[in-house]
Amino acid sequence: MVVIDANSPVQAGVQIDGLQENRKIAGQLAEIANLLNEQHANEYRVNAYRSAAKTIAGLRSPVRDLLERDGVEALVALPTIGVSISGLIESAIRVGRIPLLDRLRGQSNAEHFFATVPGIGPQLSHRIYDHLHIETLPELLGAAKDGRLDRVPGIGQKRCEAIQACLSQRGVVNQLVAKPKSEPVVPIDELLEIDRDYLKRAKEGTLPKIRLSSRGSIEGDWVPVLHTEREGRHYTAMFSHTERAQQQEKTHDWVILFRDDEHDHGRWTVITAQYGELKGFRIVRGREKDCEQYYHRHNAYHQREAGHAPYPEVPVQWEREAGRFGVHG
Known part of the structure; x- marks a missing residue:
């Protein structure tokens, strides 16, 4: 009692x-x-x-x-x-x-993530998630501070500043808890290994599936989900079915990795690169340099997919559409 x-x-x-x-x-x-x-x-x-x-x-x-x-x-x-x-x-x-x-549950409900913040309605909330793959108010504050938020269509500098001020008044902080200095960045090898494992098992049909019921998805869509662990770090992997992924027909290419365990949480998007030296390779958005070093380290450049020739430069379009909208690890 x-x-x-x-x-x-x-x-x-x-x-x-x-x-x-x-x-x-x-x-x-x-x-x-x-x-x-x-x-x-x-x-x-x-x-x-x-x-x-x-x-x-x-x-x-x-x-x-x-x-x-x-x-x-x-x-x-x-x-x-x-x-x-x-x-x-x-x-x-x-x-x-x-x-x-x-x-x-198979629901994104992205329209509700930030709709309680003045100046952000359901549509804009959904657009923020589609472009940045963030879900929490601390992440929203971080995106407002580092400049990612004002690149989302419909959010200019003034609205971004207003959102930042509102979140600060509510007591939202950028980082939930300061990470220990000894806490390393999640190895790029680990993220790419989980992505490979997910794609392989999804193709084999050996993963459990959840039924989607989010806005924009086809009624009855089922998505394979992988729960896995690496040295005490717990991850969930699943295909992205955001409106952006559906518009670009990438719902069987873009993979979202979520980490949630006692020590930390995170979110990464893994895609097949469409531009630059890494065209045709699986890369983690926001960690392109790490991916480049990974493939050099594994001598993998000669293993390109058919029709994906190397490119000597990174076009501006890559910077805008593929390399700078992702979530950083």
């Missing part, structure tokens, strides 16, 4: 609402665990979400109060709540949705 500590009926009502929100978030985390289990994810990853659900359900005060008073660091300090899960809880509180849960 939960004891309500309040000095007035109004305060008691607010606290009861907060505890009900705790139970709702706990239910969402438990559903993530169940879906991961059904999709053959690592048992450790499944148990991490189940444990987090129990922690939130067992809190004696609203988790919203903790976030607003002490920030995301206070969430990370809770038992069984790491960096990645704290970000999901923050999203549930500030936006009312958990993108990971939507994704595992």
